[in-house]
Amino acid sequence: MSAHYSAELDGALPVVDRAQVLAGLCEILPAQAVLDDTERQRPFECDGLPGYRELPLVTVLPATTAEVQAVLRFCHQLGVPVVARGAGTGLSGGALPCPVGVLLVLSRLDQVLEIDADNLLARVQPGVRNLAVSEAAAPHSLYYAPDPSSQIACSVGGNVAENAGGVHCLKYGLTVHNVLSVSVVTVAGELLDLYADDMGAANLLALVIGSEGMLGVVTEITVRLRVLPPRTETLLVGFATVAEAGQAVAAIIGGGIIPAGLEMMDALAVQAAEDFAGAGYPRDAAAVLLLELDGDADSVAAELTSAENILQTAGATLLRRAQNEQERTLFWKGRKSAFPAVGRIAPDYYCMDGTIPRRAIADMLAYIAALSEEFELQVANVFHAGDGNLHPLILFDANQPEQVERAEALGGRILEQSVALGGAITGEHGVGREKINYMAAQFSDEELRLFQAIKQALDPVGLLNPGKNIPTLKRCQEYRAVRAQ
Secondary structure (H helix, E strand, O other), X not given: OOOOOOHHHHOOOOOOOHHHHHHHHHHHOOHHHEEOOHHHHHHHOOOOOOOOOOOOOEEEOOOOHHHHHHHHHHHHHHOXXXXXXXXXXXXXXXXXXXXXXXXXXXXXXXOEEEEEOOOOEEEEOOOOEHHHHHHHHHHHOEEOOOOOOOOOOOEHHXXXXXXXXXXXXXXXXXXXXXXEEEEEEOOOOOEEEEEOOOOOOHHHHHHHOOOOOOOOEEEEEEEEOEEOOOEEEEEEEEEOOHHHHHHHHHHHHHOOOOOOEEEEEEXXXXXXXXXXXXXXXXXXXXXXXXEEEXXXXXXXXXXHHHHHHHXXXXXXOEEEEOOOHHXXXXXXXXXXXXXXXXXXXXXXXXXXXXXXXXHHHHHHHHHHHHHXXXXXXXXXXXXXXXXXXXXXXXXXXXXXXXXXXXXXXHHHHHHHHHHHOOOEOOOOOOOOOOOXXXXXXXXXXXXXXXXXXXXXXXXXOOOEOOOOOOOOHHHHHHHHHHXXX
């Protein structure tokens, strides 16, 4: 992983008059909202992928939409790059600062503006934590469905930027399926409102969601709320082999059951999570599934019986229902603690994010196991199994440079295999800096030109989050040439 911006990849960065930028920003914002020294900017040098680090020219923390507009308008006039940042929990280097640019931190825009229980919606600012939306809606027996594992810390604005999902996205969809409108500030400082029910703007809303700060800066989001289901049942299921667990996932969906959540963890992830959370996971299992059903009492009862029959037929060695809400919460605590739990068994880990067809889960896990032996690095696998979104955690020691290289190479092979199996190089973590080379593995030159045209139409000079997501065609040709050797 390259720790800094690469001139070879990004082209020449603009020449910026630092004194002029600082003076202008201090006229727009209060002095305490403009950080220009190394010590105060150091916490913002990377996101959740610390292999990429860079200090920005200056960091600003606006508190209102008007201040965001003023900053963008000022930077646009001077030709200064701008990178927007939320909570910094992203895992693809998407919020990596630009060394000659402004880092626009949105954490102070952190208000739940409205809970409209009658119309099942909430208006929030981008700095609101994902979990805080459900907490604010809970008195109305409502909740917000997308629930990334980092939901206690990640922001709704960051979820919009990456089109985040979570363990319940199989039934209730990703962020894009749960956002009704956004207010977005363009690179020139213009404020636009985009709505899902406006046929003229529907595609623009979907385009902004998942655009990783490349097309504008979101300052307000209206999200869909859902009524808490009358009944929820959660199953903890153990299997003696990974292949049987993978086949069970396909059998559940093939049986016409769409669970609220369907997660899979391999033996290494199970051991780590159990040591960390004490969730009651079977330590002797080669793989564990967590399956959750919700809805009205009768339909859940019928689906539960069908699911248990399918899982037993598929070879489950353990089949346990959560007996109460406390045990259900504990089951999910183990899964949502998997990332920090794995962090206890190695100095570092590299979290990948690819998506494959459900039918290929067993094959992919076998492939990853072979790569683990080839590169002599352990890999713990955590899947959003229902939609084929895999999160292999590659364990390594960052103090050993050759291990860093092997971890990156192993991760690249996983992404390439995801595409070869009919999947994609990312499910919810985004492309950012991490996967920019692998865009050439998934997309043709014609498709990449279309991405570039969209970017140019909305950000002609390329000031928003430069050097991310969309590779140059020259870079793609070099990547493909190397892979063809």
